[in-house]
Amino acid sequence: FQLKTKFPENFLWGGATAANQLEGGSDVGGKGLSVSDVYIFDENTPKEHWADQWHLMTHRQVEEAQDPTSKKYYPKRHGVDFYHHYKEDIALFAEMGFKCFRMSLAWTRIFPNGDELEPNEVGLAFYDSVFDELKKYGIEPIVSLSHYEMPLHLATEYGGWVNRKLIDFYVRFATTVFNRYKDKVKYWMTFNEINCVKHHPYVSLGVVEENHPHIEQAKFQGAHHQFVASALATKACKESNPEAKVGCMISYQLLVPYSCDPDDIQKTVEKQRESLFFSDVQARGYYPAYTARMLADKNVILEVEPKDEQIMREYPVDYVSFSYYMSSAISAHPEKLEGAVGNLITGGIKNPYLPTSDWGWQIDPKGLRTALNQLFDRYQKPLFIAENGLGAMDVVEEGDLIQDDYRISYLRDHIKQIKEAITDGVNVFGYTSWGCIDMISASTNQTSKRYGYIYVDQDDMGRGTKRRIKKKSFHWYKNVITSNGEEL
Numbered sequence: 379f380q381l382k383t384k385f386p387e388n389f390l391w392g393g394a395t396a397a398n399q400l401e402g403g404s405d406v407g408g409k410g411l412s413v414s415d416v417y418i419f420d421e422n423t424p425k426e427h428w429a430d431q432w433h434l435m436t437h438r439q440v441e442e443a444q445d446p447t448s449k450k451y452y453p454k455r456h457g458v459d460f461y462h463h464y465k466e467d468i469a470l471f472a473e474m475g476f477k478c479f480r481m482s483l484a485w486t487r488i489f490p491n492g493d494e495l496e497p498n499e500v501g502l503a504f505y506d507s508v509f510d511e512l513k514k515y516g517i518e519p520i521v522s523l524s525h526y527e528m529p530l531h532l533a534t535e536y537g538g539w540v541n542r543k544l545i546d547f548y549v550r551f552a553t554t555v556f557n558r559y560k561d562k563v564k565y566w567m568t569f570n571e572i573n574c575v576k577h578h579p580y581v582s583l584g585v586v587e588e589n590h591p592h593i594e595q596a597k598f599q600g601a602h603h604q605f606v607a608s609a610l611a612t613k614a615c616k617e618s619n620p621e622a623k624v625g626c627m628i629s630y631q632l633l634v635p636y637s638c639d640p641d642d643i644q645k646t647v648e649k650q651r652e653s654l655f656f657s658d659v660q661a662r663g664y665y666p667a668y669t670a671r672m673l674a675d676k677n678v679i680l681e682v683e684p685k686d687e688q689i690m691r692e693y694p695v696d697y698v699s700f701s702y703y704m705s706s707a708i709s710a711h712p713e714k715l716e717g718a719v720g721n722l723i724t725g726g727i728k729n730p731y732l733p734t735s736d737w738g739w740q741i742d743p744k745g746l747r748t749a750l751n752q753l754f755d756r757y758q759k760p761l762f763i764a765e766n767g768l769g770a771m772d773v774v775e776e777g778d779l780i781q782d783d784y785r786i787s788y789l790r791d792h793i794k795q796i797k798e799a800i801t802d803g804v805n806v807f808g809y810t811s812w813g814c815i816d817m818i819s820a821s822t823n824q825t826s827k828r829y830g831y832i833y834v835d836q837d838d839m840g841r842g843t844k845r846r847i848k849k850k851s852f853h854w855y856k857n858v859i860t861s862n863g864e865e866l
């Protein structure tokens with residue numbers, strides 16, 4: 379037995395982004411609109427409602443977003459203009475010593491509507507330039523095929539992923555980029571946070587709830603089509619480059635029983651399975667034994683074609699990646715608890731032992747160690763931490779000083795726990811903190827919910843110079859990478 383007390387030499391340190399939150403340039407190079415491009419930010423809306431659209435998108439909002447005379451502000455069409463700043467931004471990532479950079483492809487740059495037969499060369503060429511720039515600094519790209527940015531046309535004309543035709547469109551897109559970038563990209567992820575179809579079916583599946591009185595049916599049918607599409611994409615990837623690695627990606631929120639009441643314990647197992655179901659299918663290649671009961675309880679009947687199960691079995695993922703921001707406590711009888719506070723995001727109960735971020739996200743670094751152990755015990759496949767970080771308001775002081783000690787403290791505490799997990803024997807090969815550069819928030823569409831080591835001078839309505847400024851955490855993370863996680 380060899381005790382590991384350090385990060386492996388080739389550990390992939392870096393940062394994570396998504397095209398729809400970062401790139402902007404939605405009117406350039408023939409790009410089409412994506413489902414994320416219909417989300418608005420309105421500074422007159424009360425703060426507590428900023429994330430409403432994220433969970434429930436309506437037809438009216440989608441139609442209005444397609445009206446060229448709409449006066450609303452759509453932040454994800456603008457991002458922080460990485461499209462025109464990528465050289466400067468990648469140079470800053472290189473200065474921090476990034477070994478890898480997690481990014482996603484805007485499907486709509488390559489297939490603007492999603493159902494074209496031929497790709498858009500301008501879009502393909504843009505990512506060639508980005509990959510070449512990364513290569514210049516020896517930074518390994520880790521690329522998500524779909525990070526909340528499917529073509530809007532596939533939602534409006536086909537009804538999203540409940541429609542089986544989406545599998546073919548996705549596989550055409552995937553095969554195109556695997557062949558084009560086979561010498562430039564080794565690590566792929568098929569769907570970002572695939573388990574989040576349950577939280578936001580519009581941005582994950584292109585499914586508008588109004589169309590589906592039985593929304594659970596739509597969510598699981600859409601997820602099944604994504605499982606098949608992911609397996610077919612994995613096949614295409616291996617055919618294009620047998621050395622490439624394909625991963626799944628789930629949002630892993632550690633759930634703990636609120637008490638030792640056996641009902642709380644059972645409820646926690648069931649709730650945790652709502653997420654693990656997705657990595658179970660993709661890591662093992664088949665539906666887990668608890669599926670029948672889970673679907674029956676939700677009155678869901680899946681339409682599965684005979685060849686689906688075979689392709690899923692033949693092409694499970696090579697590695698399991700996940701985002702980890704928080705944990706939550708679960709009670710089977712929350713109504714009976716005196717003084718228990720709801721956890722804003724999860725619908726669980728707030729754990730009295732833990733602090734929360736300004737957005738109500740419960741901060742639990744030790745939970746990351748637990749999560750790593752649980753996932754490795756369960757799958758025995760390499761793990762990759764695709765996202766982790768603290769969304770916070772930053773203040774620029776005189777002399778361009780941004781003293782984000784709160785962010786450093788959050789990240790330091792989590793990285794310490796990764797090291798513990800490595801010593802526990804977990805095989806984790808990389809860590810990309812979320813939003814290495816400030817971007818548009820996925821859930822609230824703000825810019826001021828910042829995660830980055832690099833500040834972008836831009837406000838929630840897109841006003842500002844877009845100047846990039848290094849925060850205190852920039853220098854701290856650089857040292858973390860240089861010391862391979864020894865100096866935190």
Ligand code: BG6
Pocket residue numbers: 396399570571629701765769812818819820821822827
């Ligand atoms: C993850 C998403 O769930 O959380 C990212 O994959 C997102 O796209 C990140 O940005 C942080 O969430 P938010 O809402 O604070 O941007």
